[in-house]
Amino acid sequence: MACNSSGCESGGCYGREKDNGCKVVDVKETVRLCVKCKSNEPMTFGDGGSDDGRFCAECFRSNVYGKFRLAVTSHAMITPSDNVLVAFSGGSSSRVALQFVHELQVKALKNYEASRDRSLPVFGVGVAFVDESAAYPSLSGGMSDAIAWVRSTVLSLSPPEKDLHVVPIESVFGSDSVEARDRLVKLLDSVSDETGKEDLLLHLKMLSLQKVASENGYNRLVVGSCTSRLASHVLTATVKGRGYSLSADIQHVDARWKVPIVLPLRDCVWQEITRLCHLDGLKTVELARHPQSGINDLVSSFVALLQEENPSRECTIVRTAAKLTPFYFNKIPETDDSCVPMATQRRLKKFNLKYDGSMTTEAFCPICNGPLNGSDSSEDESDALYDACCSSCRFQILPQEPSSLDHFGSLLPHHMISQVKHHQKFDSQTYLREKIKDCLLLDDEEAV
């Protein structure tokens, strides 16, 4: 469009000057229509974001839901025999994830009741809410209200009924709440780096979700991470030296864990999610966030700044990172599940959506569960925990003085530290030497 007048609508300029100089609007001004269906009036959210006033409410909604459904089907995230746990924080992203999963379930139930042979069962859905007040005491004030609100929200999403699991973050240490809280506080106090502390809490949060999922028979964990959150993650990972493990974290499926994690909203941006909440009247609860002062916060501000300059920057960042090679576990694992319907099994095999679970070629950091890069291994085998961790966790989470490492290890939850015992350094030279020892003429190793 060549028109340079300010306030000109992208649809074309309709103002024209009369002879006496005042502006007149063309009588035949076209009514704005949804660019997709071309029949309804477009929705304006008035939030200053891009693409405002282009789609009508229905098309917008079906667009977002369509992305969700495509992600679910093309990555075999939820199949009829699954039992799915939705991680719900009360925020917009997880609220939308919960809503969409619920709608998927309702549709499946409808089909089940309508079908004659009832061959395809309806997948089960549960909801998990992590109570972080032990880590962030400032949250404890509003926590009981928040939990009550979560409970009523989950109740409203039935039928089909969904179990709610309120998981205190300290539950990774055990069921005795007082002792567990104490251990959590001790552990967090021993981490001096602010960013390290925040990240350690994220890892503990995931552990607690995994715990509640596996203890209650769920086989999928739905996390509502959207494109925008992943864009921040790409940059924080880069900045912390975690370039190797980055590609593991940003795929649709993350099956490193006992209960595989799926990200059905990975292709939706924050703006779409907030708009959808507004459109559908989905209520969210924003717990007073503990002020983030470290690197994570700096990166969020940076991404917000970049978004201002170019609203599609988040998508470009995630698209770039998506070009990195994923790992073998970024697919749903193959299981000998007899209750998986034949139709599903055939489909999964046909599209190569699963991987053979016995192909474990990676070692993982016990704290962040990131795949370890071979070059990361430390030279001196002083401490088993230090050896086992990735370089990023070594710097920002582990204590710097070697003498404190043992004590720190005792503070970690059992699940993390138990992995360290299994991690053995494979010395190929010694191994080979053992094999050919009887044929070596000289004892001296330098003779080789």
Added chain:
Amino acid sequence: MEASEAKIKKQGASRLCCLCNQRRPVLKRPKTLQQICKECFYEVFEEEIHQVIVKNGLFKSGERVAIGASGGKDSTVLAYVLSELNRRHSYGLDLFLLSIDEGITGYRDDSLETVKRNELQYGLPLQILSYKDLYGWTMDDIVKMIGLKNNCTFCGVFRRQALDRGAALLKVDKLVTGHNADDIAETVLLNILRGDIARLSRCTSITTGEDGPIPRCKPFKYTYEKEIVMYAYFKKLDYFSTECIYSPNAYRGFAREFIKDLERLRPRAILDIIKSGEDFRIATTTKMPEQGTCERCGYISSQKWCKACVLLDGLNRGLPKMGIGRARGGVNGDHQKETKKPASAARSLESKQCGSLDF
């Protein structure tokens, strides 16, 4: 008594240099935050660079090496340190200074004076090449035509070729540039932000272009910009310290600001970014574009015409947008379309050929 003791402790006057434990510390090392004396700083600074050179096998004895010299702090310190290490550790190198005059008044003409002084101070022979001689355009002319956006693209592309031509003139085996850790970290971030996965896989290499006309390496890959400034400051080295007058609008500015903030929070993050860049799992198939030669000037190119020729052609025809942004309609698509139009606009400008050196 306690208050003043605490005050002295804060000033570090009662402390000694962490490394030699003899002298008084005068600075806090940006990379490690250690409090050290001047002499120890020189030592660790120079020794770390020496280790980078040795561990990465950057040079071979007897090589002729050109140092890309702009007169700025990076290249001045590079020239100084390299000639010092060459002498101290007997690298056996023949060093030269190579400078490019982009024709930016009030910036480049001043910094060139610095390089001429460096020639005398360090005893290294100097060669200067100008955009005017090579391409027929100065950066001032280019900015007058295209404005202040995308001008860095022109300058960068032209300079890269100019350095290669200068290196060929000097008959050197290798080119070294003063790109420091901050530069490389910025480049890694920029490539992520801009979606350039191919460049992302190459930008952390310490040596590039081994299969091209002149390999070039970056001995300062792990050296912090702040430490380079500190070194130049304490050694009282002669350098030109103004920012290019056309740079404020560069997109790189975003990445630079961010990295400055990051360095304040966690100094080692700069090296962590470089490490991430090296560790990214990028399929080798995405790495190298097919290498050929430019039809117009014979320079190395992955397309029919090298980027410099495309840009130059655009300038000469009065079509400054040519070569900027994504190519449409196949290789050098815009170029093919434009040949059919009457070049009436270009008639007023003399057709200026790309330099005449053959490769």
